[in-house]
């Protein structure tokens with residue numbers, strides 16, 4: 001069993017399953033965010049639900065674990081791959097059809113996504129859900145918190161850069177996760193690659209609309 005967690009396929013499988021879990025989270029998170037476009041009352045109600053519902057409270061540590069596993073194994077896999085390849089890394093460039101720019105830069109893209117995620121949690125989560133966990137005082141008006149931040153062009157643009165990196169990360173991650181679990185025949189691979197672009201684009205567009213909406217003052 002110990003071998004599974006350190007074997008090449010075991011590591012990839014763990015990346016892929018934790019990646020699937022995070023891709024489902026993104027759909028749920030985007031759904032909640034979209035409510036902000038319909039105004040303060042609805043969005044504050046959704047945030048209140050997220051901060052107090054028992055099932056969500058149980059899912060928060062599970063989500064954190066999902067992120068932690070995905071990030072830890074990303075480092076582990078990248079490091080062991082580099083050690084195995086040794087000095088070959090720069091001598092041989094894999095330029096096959098399946099190796100896109102994103103696929104060669106997954107670690108860097110993931111690191112960018114993670115860096116901005118830290119900033120993001122500090123902006124919102126630390127002032128909302130975390131306060132309920134530690135018995136502090138959460139912001140009374142999450143809508144004001146979110147819309148106020150996105151009216152600042154610096155933050156709105158930072159969020160758009162973050163979402164751009166996420167788009168690249170997902171265009172490769174989505175189909176790569178399927179490939180790892182065995183869906184890798186000639187018929188399905190191009191379909192999954194197309195589906196990956198569709199999924200990544202819908203997620204990124206959805207997340208990007210929100211800062212743009214408030215930055216451009218379309219709520220007024």
Ligand code: HEM
Pocket residue numbers: 029033047050051060063113117120121124125126128129130142146159163166207208210211
């Ligand atoms: C327009 C973009 C986004 C907005 C407006 C937004 C908004 C929020 C808000 C308000 C919270 C706090 C929720 C609470 O404490 O109840 C939150 C938490 C969180 N966000 Fe985002 N978010 C956005 C994009 C993203 C993206 C792209 C990711 C992942 C890469 C992400 C990952 C998370 C995580 C992990 C949490 C903490 C767990 C949770 O509360 O669900 N967010 N977000």
